[in-house]
Amino acid sequence: MTNLLRTLVFDSKVSLTLADTTETVAEAIKLHKLSRSSALVLGKTLSAMTFMSACLKEETGEISLSVKSDGEGGDIGVSGNKKLFLRGYIAQPDASERADEKQVFGKTGSLTIVRDDGYSRPFVGACALPEIGGVDEAFEEYYRISEQLPTYMKTAVEFDGEGKLVFAGAAVLQPLPFADENTLKKTRETSLETLLDAVKEKGVEACAETYFAPDKTVWETRESLYKCNCSREYLTRVLVTLGKEQMHRIIEEDGAVRVHCHYCNKDYQFTEEDEKRIFP
């Protein structure tokens, strides 16, 4: 299902990204058994990272985020790739229901992004969490400080009266470097809340057509979803780099090498049998 749109608006001087991330956030809630307040913060972060993943240029591109803060949610990790496969975790999946976004996300701390666009060296950027605001403000601060790109971002995670997820999404406007003052003003005055409401009601494409006269020559629609890329094959390659001796020692001490994937909550176990197969 198409749930992400990227195009140019305001005379092709501003990039617009709209995403309906409801399915992605629903999967995260299911996998991690998130409380509503943990789901709010992780869901907003996953939605923002869906946008960042959509900005990757190279086919092998990957991006990951790490938030370390004093928030009730604890550390947050989210990764995405060019295929728009997103995955993430929050250290405390069961933050108290009464805690608001800021209390779960944290007042002081840092946000770090590692972007590997397939070139020789990954780009690493970071910022301190801003004093005011939550997830959206932290991403805007990151873009301002670390990438020197003015960025207007709004993410949403909405629940019904019973606490069931009804919608999640992201709306982002990013003026291109040559945007003039009048365009910047129009960008600032655009209500991202209104755009998100329209995405919820009629989808990303109809939303863009309703509120803008988008440049159809750069109209890109895609699908993003929650998908972890861990596998036994991948972990086997990691064990090869660990080396025969190390693996043998762990198996002797613990009976098996146990690996837990934070992103999808899957447990892997490698026994003596596997050791013989990996290191014949």
Ligand SMILES: [Zn+2]
């Ligand atoms: Zn996994």
